[in-house]
Amino acid sequence: MNVTVENNRVVKIEGVPSNLATPEGPCIKGLAYVERAHSPQRIIRPMRRGPDGQFRPMAWESAIELIASRLEEARARLGPQSVLYYSGSGTKGLLNAAGMAFWRLFGGCTTTYGDLCWPAGLEATRLTLGENTHNAPWDLANAKLIVLWGKNSAETNIHQMLHVDRALEAGAKLVVIDPRRTETAERADLLLQLRPGTDGALALGVGHLLVRDGHADRAFIDTHVLGFDDYAALVAEWTPERSAEVTGLRVEQINELAMLFATMAPVTVSPGFGMQRFTNSGQAMRAMLALLAITGNVGKPGAGWSYANLQTQVFSHVKDPTDFYPPETPDGIVRVSISTAKLGRNMLAQQDPPLAFAWVERGNPIPQNPETRVVVEAFRRLEFRVVVDEFMTDTAREADVVLPAKNFFEQTDVIGAYWHPYLQIRPKIVEPPPEVKPETEIYRELGRHLGIDEEKLAAALPGPSNESIEAWLTAKLEKFGITLDQLRRGPVLSPDFREVAFDDLRFATPSGRIELRSEEARTRWGLDELPTFREAEERPKRGGRFPLHMLTPNTKNRIHSQFGNLETIRRMAPEPYVAMHPADARSRNLSEGDRARIWNERGLLTLPVRFDYGLRPGCISVTNGFWLVEGGAVNVLSMGRETDMGYGAAFHDNAVEVSRA
C-alpha cells in the first residue's frame, strides 16, 4: 500500500495499482492502520502488573533488569528449556527470525510446532502436488468454473473477488460450498450447504460420478497421476446416494457439481482455511485435489488448486508446512515439544524441565488457541510471563511485564505473501513513540544484561540504525539479485514466480507425479494412503447433548483477534453475537436480540441472537476474534485437538447446545 505520513503520523493509506493481484484499494484492516498506528489504546512503554492486577508504567531499564534476572534464575534452576518462546506470525517480515536467533544465544528454549491457520491443507497439497504454489491470482479470470470450497473470499480475501467477478463477467460459473450462505455465496450459480466436516464425502461422491461416467482425463492421468486405479476403486463405493446421505445434500446437487466438473474447463478450486480445521480435513483436501487431477485441471491457465501460494517464501530452505514440524532429530537446544493446537494441555504437561517462564510475541494465544480455559490455566501456572504487543490483549493481561511492540511503519522490513507472488518492502516511515523499541532492540538489550557476547549478538541481530537493518535485509536479498531500491519502486515478482503453477507438469512428490495414493500419508500421519473419508471426531449427534455444530469463521472486520479494538471497526462490529437459523432459535424459544447461552463441556458463551436464514439448520456461527474481556472468545468452546495431518488445530470439531440465557 501507499502510505502518506504528515508530522510523523500516518494520515492516508491507498492501494498500489502495480500489484496486479490487488489493483484496487486495501481492505478495511489495511485502512484501519490510520487509526491503529496512533491509537490512544496503544501500549507505548513497558508495563508491570502490580499485586492488585493493575498495570503501571515502568522504566525500560528496570523492565529489562527484571526480565533478565527472572530468565537467569529459571535457566540456572531448571535450564533454558524452562522458557517457552511463543511467537505468532505478526506482520510476516524477515526480521521475525530475530526472536529465535536470540533464544539460541540464550542457550535454548521450548517452542511450539504446528500452526493454527492452514497446515492440514498445506500438507494435503504437499502430499498431492509436491509443493504449495498456485497460479497468479489474476489468472483466475481465465477460469470457466470456479469452486470456492469452504471459502468466503468476499470477507477474507476480498481482492480475489475482483478476479472472480472478471471470470463471471466472461461467462464462468461459480460454485460455493459452505454451510453458510455467505456474502460470497450470493454470487454463486450453485450453493451447496453441506454438513460441516463432510467435504471429503462430497469430493468422493463427485469423483465417483466423474469416473463412472467416463469424464476422467485418461491421457493426463496416465502420464501425470499416481494411484488412479486405487482411487477409482475407492470412489466406486461412493455412490451419489451415499455421498448425499453423509453430506446432507441432495443427490441432484452432487450430480450437478459433477456435471460442472465434467463439462466446464478450465476449473479452479480455491478452498478456504476454515474447512481444513477438522480432524478429517487433510484427507478431505486430498479428495478434493483428486477431482482436479483426474480432470486434468492442473498446470493450465485458469485451472488448478488455489490454496496457498508460497512463491514468495524464498528466504528459507524449508517451506511451510514442513518448517513448522518438529525436527526429526532434536538439536538439544530448542525443544520443539508443544503442539500449537494443544497449547494449554502441552504447556501443563512439560517435564524435564517443566515450564516456568513464557515470552509471547506477535500473538494472542489466550483467545485464539483452542480450549481457552486450559490455555489460561497454563499461563497462570507459570512463574513469569512477558508479552510483547501493541495492545492490551487477553494474553497481555495475563503477563507480569508487557513490553510495547513497534508497528510495521516503524522498522524497515521485507515481506512476502501467501496469495500473491510479490516481494515488497515496508520501509520505516514513522518514528516510533519515544519508549517503543523494535524487537531486535529489545533482544539486544536483554542479551547485554544476560552477558551474551556482544559479537554474537551483533551477528544474530541487525543493529538499531535503519542502515544496519537495510544492510541485513540487503544480504538476504542478494542471492536473488533484488535490491532494496528496486523494492522501493514497487512490488517485485518473486524469483520463484510462475504465472501458471506446475506448467511444466513436474511435481516434487516422491513419484514426480500427482499422488492420489501417498505413502507418506501413511508413514508420517498413520492415515490411509488413499484419501478415504471418516467422520470428524467431534460432531453433533441427533438427540445428543450437544446437537448443534459450532462454526467460528473469520469476518471481514478483523484478522483474528486484531483490529476489533479500533473505533473504525467497532463502529461496524461493536459486539459479538451468535447467528442462528430462525428454526433452531425458535425451537429454543429464542427471538432476534435475545441472549443465548452457548455451551458444551469445555465452556460457555452468552451472546445475543441474530437470525440468519442462510445458515444450514443445525449450525450456529460466531465469528472468531472477539476477546475474552468482550465476552466473545469463541475458543472457550473449542477443543485442543490436531487435524489429521500437518499439526493444525481442529477448531471446527465443535458440538454445542444453545439455550435461553
Add this chain to the structure above:
Amino acid sequence: MRAAFLFDPDRCTACEACRVACGIENNEGRDTGWRTISTFNPQRHPALPTRHLSLACNHCDTPACALGCPAAAYDRDETTGAVLLDPEKCIGCRYCSWVCPYDAPKFDDAHGVMTKCTFCAPRLAAGGQPACTAACPSGALALGVRESDEAEPSYYGLGSFGLGPSLKIEKPRRGGPPPALAIDELVLDAPSQPMPSRKITLSSEWALLVFTIVMPALVAWLGGGVVRTPRKPPLLVFAGFGALAMALSTMHLGKPMRAWRAILNLKSSWLSREILFTNVFLLLGVGSIAVPHTSVALGTPALLAGIALAISIDGVYRAIPRLHAKRMHSAEAVPTVAMLFGIVAGAPVVTIAAGLVKGVLYGWRWATKQESVPEPFGILRAALLGLACAPTMAWQYAFAVALLGEIIDRAAFYNALEPSSPARRMTEEART
C-alpha cells in the same frame, strides 16, 4: 455530462472500505457518516437475494436539500458539479436531511450544523477521484460520467424522485437468491429484521409540535376576531404565545444565532416561506390588536399572511419523502385553521366542513390501521372532534375542545412522520 458514482451490486460485498476511506480523507480518520452501506435482506431470507448499496450524496441536478434549505446554505461547485454545503451559512435546522430521499446530509452534533459528502471536490478538481471510489477494493464503486437525460437508477431502496442523481447502478447478473437446494423447505415467515432507528420522533420534535399547533390557533383566533371584533385575542396572550412558538423553534436550531438566515430561500423553500409568513403574521397581528381601530385594516392582511403560513406549514411536510404514498393528514394546518376559524367567527358551516374533512381522513387512517396512537387517545381525539363541531357550546369552550383534539392528532402526525431513507425502504421492500 456530469461526474457520477458508478455502483456495481455484483461486486459490492459491503466491506465498508469506502466509508472508512471517506473518514480518512475528510475527518482525520474518524467516521464522517457521509457514506452509508445499506443491505437488502440482511437476514438472507431464502426467497430473496441479499444486495448492498453504498450511497453518499448523489449531487443531484435538482437537489432536494438545496431547494428545501431555508438558509441558502447550499451551492453547486460548477467545476465538479458537486452540491456543497457551506457550514458557515447552515442554521442547523436539519430540514435538508428530511427532504433528501437518499439520506445524504447528516447532522453534526458537535458543531450544530449539517455536513455532507463533498464529492471530494478538491481531488476531483485536481483530476483525481473521490476517496471512496479510489479505495473500493473490489471495484464495486467507481467514478464515471452520466448524461443529463440519463434515467434514474432503479434498485433496492431507491425510488423515482425525479432529482437527477449522479448515480448509475449496474444491473445485477442475477435477480434471485443463489440456488441452494440443500435445505428442506422449512415453513418460513417473512423477513423480520427491525426497521432502522428513526430520525424523527415526537420527543425530539416537540418544539415543532408546539409551533405547528400554536401558530394555526393564533391565525384562526385572530382571523375570527377580524369577523367578530369582540372575540379578538388579548394582546398579551397573542404576543406571548407567538413569542413562545418563535423562541422554541429558534432554540430548536443547531445555530440559533443564525436564525435570521431562515428567510433567504423564499424562491424554493417552504420552510423559508413558513418563517417569513410567521413573522409577517405576528407583526401585523400584534399591530391589529395593539393599534386601535385596525382590527380589520391590519387584521385582514394578517389573516391572509396566516393562511399563507398554514399553507407553508403543510408545504414543509409535504416535501418530505415518505415510505408510503403521501396522503392528506387530518392534522394538517390548513383544515385546522379553517375549523378553529369557524368556531371563533361563529361560522358553523366552515367548522363542520373542515371537521368533516378531518373526520373522514382520521377515520380512514384508523380503519386502515395506519394509526399508531394508543387507542384511548384515538377515541378521545374523535370525541373531541365531534364535540367541537357540535354548535352547543360557548365558542371559547369549543375552541379549547377542538384545540385539545388537534394537539393529540398533531402529536400522532409527528409520531408517524419519518422520512424514507434507502435503509428504511429496503427493510420495507424485504418485508413485502
